[in-house]
Amino acid sequence: MLTLVEDEHSQALRQQLEAAFCVFDFVRLAVEPGVEVNQALHRQGLQHLYQHLMARRREAWKKLRQDPRYADVGEPQMRWEPERALPERLSPQQVRQLVCEDPEQQDWALYRAFCQPPYGLHFPGGAEQARQVYGQWLDLLGLDLQQQPQVINWVGDLELDCQAPAMGPHLLPWSEYFDEGLEWWGVWCLTVWNPVRRTLSVLAASATD
Numbered sequence: 001m002l003t004l005v006e007d008e009h010s011q012a013l014r015q016q017l018e019a020a021f022c023v024f025d026f027v028r029l030a031v032e033p034g035v036e037v038n039q040a041l042h043r044q045g046l047q048h049l050y051q052h053l054m055a056r057r058r059e060a061w062k063k064l065r066q067d068p069r070y071a072d073v074g075e076p077q078m079r080w081e082p083e084r085a086l087p088e089r090l091s092p093q094q095v096r097q098l099v100c101e102d103p104e105q106q107d108w109a110l111y112r113a114f115c116q117p118p119y120g121l122h123f124p125g126g127a128e129q130a131r132q133v134y135g136q137w138l139d140l141l142g143l144d145l146q147q148q149p150q151v152i153n154w155v156g157d158l159e160l161d162c163q164a165p166a167m168g169p170h171l172l173p174w175s176e177y178f179d180e181g182l183e184w185w186g187v188w189c190l191t192v193w194n195p196v197r198r199t200l201s202v203l204a205a206s207a208t209d
Contacts, residue, residue, distance in 0.1 A: 023207040084174040141201040142194030154189040181206030
């Protein structure tokens, strides 16, 4: 029902973002014709993101083990329980706020998070290049307002440690992927359904200094 789309454009953009220290992870998936796009399908998208994250961690682990000093490092593991995630569908107005290129915006400020990772964003062309690449990234994800994308937020109930009391075991986030971002920078996890392109994209971020 869902097929990973990772063409040359996707790979080039991903490499460009990594080189600039952007902290967002993402996958783009094609949805087969006739498949109902419901909350269950969005959750399947989260599983594809998990597979992407773990593949990258295993690749880094294999490279690390080539150094004899780290030969005994165990294979990476990550708790991932999307069935515990509480979905929140964004309204059309919230989606417009989400993609707005205003770094001062406080609510649903995807552009601000994109441009202000913990160690800063480092494009050779500065702010202008960052704006251009941000637009390319939105287009890749299917966040084109004219095509009326539907967006679900999967971490709207998670609070930063500095803003919330100590969490008990029953209040742990649904994945330890979010532990670092909850310290202070923040966390993101969105699924984006574009009905015109029939793509389901998943983006996430969690980082600390």
